[in-house]
Amino acid sequence: MKVLVIDDEEYVRLVLEDTLRQEGCDVTTVAQGQAGIEALQETSYDCVITDLRMPGIDGREILQWVREHQPDVDVIVLTGHGEVKSAVEAMKAGAWDFLAKQTPFDGIQVSAALTKLQAVRSLRRENLALRLGAVSRHIPSVLPGISPAWKKLMETVEKIALAQAPVLIQGETGSGKELIARTLHQLSPRRDRPFLAVNCGAVSDQLLESELFGHEKGAFTGATAAKIGLIAAADGGTLFLDEISEMSSPMQVSLLRVLDRGEYRQVGGTRTLTANVRFVAASNRNLQELMLAGRFRDDLLYRINTVLLQVPPLRERPEDIPPLAKHFLQTFHRSGTPIRHLSPDALERLAAYSWPGNVRELRNVVQRLSLLAGEKTSGPIEPDELAVVLPMNQLIRDRKDSAPPGSLEDAEKEHILRVLKDHGGNKTQTAKTLQIDYKTLLTKLRKYGVTE
Ligand SMILES: Nc1ncnc2c1ncn2[C@@H]1O[C@H](COP(=O)(O)OP(=O)(O)OP(=O)(O)O)[C@@H](O)[C@H]1O
Numbered sequence: 001m002k003v004l005v006i007d008d009e010e011y012v013r014l015v016l017e018d019t020l021r022q023e024g025c026d027v028t029t030v031a032q033g034q035a036g037i038e039a040l041q042e043t044s045y046d047c048v049i050t051d052l053r054m055p056g057i058d059g060r061e062i063l064q065w066v067r068e069h070q071p072d073v074d075v076i077v078l079t080g081h082g083e084v085k086s087a088v089e090a091m092k093a094g095a096w097d098f099l100a101k102q103t104p105f106d107g108i109q110v111s112a113a114l115t116k117l118q119a120v121r122s123l124r125r126e127n128l129a130l131r132l133g134a135v136s137r138h139i140p141s142v143l144p145g146i147s148p149a150w151k152k153l154m155e156t157v158e159k160i161a162l163a164q165a166p167v168l169i170q171g172e173t174g175s176g177k178e179l180i181a182r183t184l185h186q187l188s189p190r191r192d193r194p195f196l197a198v199n200c201g202a203v204s205d206q207l208l209e210s211e212l213f214g215h216e217k218g219a220f221t222g223a224t225a226a227k228i229g230l231i232a233a234a235d236g237g238t239l240f241l242d243e244i245s246e247m248s249s250p251m252q253v254s255l256l257r258v259l260d261r262g263e264y265r266q267v268g269g270t271r272t273l274t275a276n277v278r279f280v281a282a283s284n285r286n287l288q289e290l291m292l293a294g295r296f297r298d299d300l301l302y303r304i305n306t307v308l309l310q311v312p313p314l315r316e317r318p319e320d321i322p323p324l325a326k327h328f329l330q331t332f333h334r335s336g337t338p339i340r341h342l343s344p345d346a347l348e349r350l351a352a353y354s355w356p357g358n359v360r361e362l363r364n365v366v367q368r369l370s371l372l373a374g375e376k377t378s379g380p381i382e383p384d385e386l387a388v389v390l391p392m393n394q395l396i397r398d399r400k401d402s403a404p405p406g407s408l409e410d411a412e413k414e415h416i417l418r419v420l421k422d423h424g425g426n427k428t429q430t431a432k433t434l435q436i437d438y439k440t441l442l443t444k445l446r447k448y449g450v451t452e
């Protein structure tokens with residue numbers, strides 16, 4: 001823990017410094033309130049131990065300042081003899097604890113308080129991550145797939161899981177990039193810490209910046225309270241930067257700075273914070289090409305593709321279709337019905353298909369298959385049953401040959417469905433290509449009867 005001690009008595013500073021060092025803390029001491037606030041603005045601390053009564057800016061003011069500007073910092077106040085009332089007031093004002101200075105002053109109490117604080121802080125961080133809803137759970141250590149390309153990829157994942165270097169995962173939409181990122185985290189020594197994800201293409205620049213780095217109160221209009229960023233929330237864990245190709249140039253610069261120095265600042269903040277996360281980025285576009293086209297910074301690319309995982313599209317590894325289909329048939333299996341399997345002919349039909357939406361599309365197809373199967377359906381799945389669950393492809397192919405659609409709405413529908421298909425059912429991408437709101441897309445799809 002990084003601890004800042006503010007006390008005007010040199011003896012107290014010395015005792016605290018000595019005790020806290022022995023506890024393994026990183027300690028800074030200052031003799032005045034003003035210097036304390038300056039230190040807080042400059043560096044990031046976990047905890048401030050401050051004397052209550054001091055000339056100039058006193059402990060109460062420091063407490064107030066910290067609560068307002070740096071709510072993630074805990075404050076312990078030191079009180080002199082007979083200052084119970086002030087101690088109670090400090091607790092009410094948001095101090096985490098208070099310690100009475102006895103004479104002679106020793107550090108025993110302080111070590112106990114800090115040990116407790118450390119445990120609470122780590123719990124708090126985990127809670128936050130849980131609330132963000134992104135802590136990975138129940139990830140199988142090895143993902144289904146038997147093709148040589150997939151096996152080699154999994155071997156690499158297992159190997160690099162132990163390292164710290166940033167990772168770039170490239171592959172077509174729906175090929176399993178996020179799943180691989182989660183698996184990587186699960187196999188890494190960071191598995192007990194959070195896995196947090198952010199989609200760099202889904203939010204505005206300003207929002208992305210404050211999401212990643214956090215912001216101070218009043219950093220921008222609407223920032224009514226300070227907020228901790230994802231880098232801090234994922235502390236010790238993995239931060240997944242999805243669709244990194246969509247990051248604006250200024251954001252690329254900020255990210256590069258974090259990757260290079262391991263340090264960053266909150267929006268509107270003056271403190272330098274230390275990042276302890278493993279960055280895993282993903283892109284369904286070729287970053288090398290984007291770089292050559294001047295759309296992605298070469299220095300950032302150089303930095304993030306230290307380890308490059310290229311996920312092969314499903315059509316290039318048809319051997320994986322049977323095990324994946326089996327896996328999804330089990331996933332979507334309704335209890336009380338027999339688990340079905342695909343006939344050799346049906347498998348052949350699946351292998352012949354080009355799967356532009358990759359594994360996600362296969363998953364959707366199997367899901368539809370399971371939903372449509374009647375209660376009494378049993379026996380292997382034959383190609384005719386498959387034809388029913390690939391309606392969108394069929395629809396679009398038929399439509400192309402048929403007479404031009406009549407109404408504008410028909411044309412719109414056809415176009416939307418085609419783009420959706422091109423993106424393998426990925427609605428975020430579809431909305432982006434169509435240059436409409438994600439919500440608008442959902443409304444339209446609902447109108448066309450496309451749910452799921
Ligand atoms: N090898 C696999 N085994 C089981 N499920 C898989 C596998 N690969 C992908 N999936 C499933 O396919 C779907 C899409 O995977 P994922 O979200 O990881 O793709 P992605 O590459 O991140 O796609 P996008 O580029 O569209 O974000 C998910 O439901 C995922 O669980």
Ligand SMILES: [Mg+2]
Nearest residue numbers: 177178242282
């Ligand atoms: Mg993804």
